[in-house]
Amino acid sequence: GENVEQHPSTLSVQEGDSAVIKCTYSDSASNYFPWYKQELGKGPQLIIDIRSNVGEKKDQRIAVTLNKTAKHFSLHITETQPEDSAVYFCALNEGGGNKLTFGTGTQLKVEL
Amino acid sequence: ETGVTQTPRHLVMGMTNKKSLKCEQHLGHNAMYWYKQSAKKPLELMFVYSLEERVENNSVPSRFSPECPNSSHLFLHLHTLQPEDSALYLCASSQGAGGPYEQYFGPGTRLTVT
Numbered sequence: 001g002e003n004v005e006q007h008p009s010t011l012s013v014q015e016g017d018s019a020v021i022k023c024t025y026s027d028s029a030s031n032y033f034p035w036y037k038q039e040l041g042k043g044p045q046l047i048i049d050i051r052s053n054v055g056e057k058k059d060q061r062i063a064v065t066l067n068k069t070a071k072h073f074s075l076h077i078t079e080t081q082p083e084d085s086a087v088y089f090c091a092l093n094e095g096g097g098n099k100l101t102f103g104t105g106t107q108l109k110v111e112l
Numbered sequence: 113e114t115g116v117t118q119t120p121r122h123l124v125m126g127m128t129n130k131k132s133l134k135c136e137q138h139l140g141h142n143a144m145y146w147y148k149q150s151a152k153k154p155l156e157l158m159f160v161y162s163l164e165e166r167v168e169n170n171s172v173p174s175r176f177s178p179e180c181p182n183s184s185h186l187f188l189h190l191h192t193l194q195p196e197d198s199a200l201y202l203c204a205s206s207q208g209a210g211g212p213y214e215q216y217f218g219p220g221t222r223l224t225v226t
Contacts, residue, residue: 004154032212043202043217044155045114051212089155098143098211099168102155 002027002094006103013080014111021106023090024072030092033066033073034100038087048075080110115139116218118203124224127193133221135186135203141216143209144186146178149200149220161186162209193225 006023013019023033031052036044050057050064050073057064063076073092077084090103115138125131137144146158160168161180175197177189186203200220206213 034214036217041219043114043116043118043204043219046214046216049214091155093212096212098206098209098213099157099160100155100215104152104154 002030002092002101004090004092004101004103006090006106008106009104010107010109012109012111015080015082017080019077019080019084019108019110020074021088021090021108022072022074023092023103025092026071027092027094028068028071029096030094031096032093033064034091035064035075036089036091036102038089038105040086044089077108080108082110082112084108085110114216114218116203116205116216118201118218118221120221121219122222122224124226125190125193126226127195129193130189130191132190133188133201133203133223135188135218137184137186137203137205137216137218139205139216141205141207142183143206143213144180144183145204145206145215146176146186146188147202147204147217149202155202159188160209167209190223193223195225198223198225 034049037047038044066073087105091100143162148156158172159178164180179187202220203218204215206215
């Protein structure tokens, strides 16, 4: 199956700084790339997604960029706040279908 | 809240027990999923149901038995589990299974097998 590499595995930033998480993949048929945030004791929450017909999408402090040629996509969080502390997962759809393959997660800690 | 609920939230069972996990979605979706989340590993897709028909079985051992009586409810029946089956079991739903559609997750059931 598809392999998604996610980096870094842990990320610590100061409040107000930006955070960037990157995922790389190999399946050129993938055309849907969601990002999930998982807080302690909760299920993953979809925070933003991008489809292959666009290169960037923004929603307030969160943005996702996609480079289909290089096969990588990134999550950008600006002006980080303590409530952004969580585990973030990237995912993509294998073979362009509905089956999602997930990265291994990034533990983001926003320090005061 | 995502509109997907799961019960129980925590479950401890012995290896000879039989138990069931329940999932309900209030989003009017037609597809439902079971995932397994273990520490230090990516989420693993277990089963996919579309309009109550199983469309994916991701090489899951037969000690896990899913059931989807209607498009709003999904069960995972467990029997003779192993300690390595201890994990967070997540249910998700989406508009359909043809995709790609956004998948919305429930809070999960934390399962411990003793």
